[in-house]
Amino acid sequence: MQINSTSLFSLQVYEFWTFSTPRIRMLLLCHALTVAVVQTFIFSENRAFARNINFYNVRPPLDPTPFPNSFKCFTCENAGDNYNCNRWAEDKWCPQNTQYCLTVHHFTSHGRSTSITKKCASTSECHFVGCHHSQDSEHTECRSCCEGMICNVELPTNHTNAVFAVMHAQRTSGSRAPALHLPVLSWAFMLLLM
Structure with a gap:
């Protein structure tokens, strides 16, 4: 009778489980359940984090732009x-x-x-x-x-x-109306008072 590697492994697991003490079996079972719970928690946290991405706050990286605009x-x-x-x-x-x-x-x-x-x-x-x-x-x-x-x-x-x-047309610097600055306005006001 020939025993392949899968059968040998199954036989070893069966012998270990059958002849080990109940305490060892309980520890192994607790360990397996703990690993399963931790993995489930980690995967659910990552999934919840991924589902909460706010695409309105996405900002492209500050790499150089290939051309203006x-x-x-x-x-x-x-x-x-x-x-x-x-x-x-x-x-x-x-x-x-x-x-x-x-x-x-x-x-x-x-x-x-x-x-x-x-x-x-x-x-x-x-x-x-x-x-x-x-x-x-x-x-x-x-x-x-x-x-x-x-x-x-x-x-x-x-x-x-x-x-x-489309966004509102933005004025270029050449088409902007000239802005009066505060010093010019104050000087004109002083002339009126004299």
Whole structure:
């Protein structure tokens, strides 16, 4: 009769368990339960911490920008949900020919996300924002574009948030109206009093 290594190990465990004292068995059982409880606690803590990421406070690292007015977007391709899309988004600068962050959200008639794509986009890619319902597949596609550093946190779900959101035009230093400084104003006031 030949005994393979698995059978030999099983036999040794059986003999140890059968012939060891109840006290040793109790200590081993307590040790195994303690290890299991500690591992469960550690894994649940890490999961709870990961689920509580605030994507609105995400700040890109202070690495040098590749060109003036550089920006980053959350980026993912066909993700299953918004949380995982944002959490595992690539951290890279958008190409110079893009100005906006695009989000495309596909979901069922019950509101369950089926596909999420986020990326850097050009102006032409942002012309088709809004929601479109497909009669054939009973799915809805909502698209939104935004301007700014990692601005595409949320998903578009209806016509009120599936929009093209741009920041207010900022004045350049050449187009700004001249500002009167306090010393000039005080000097003019003194002239009036004389």
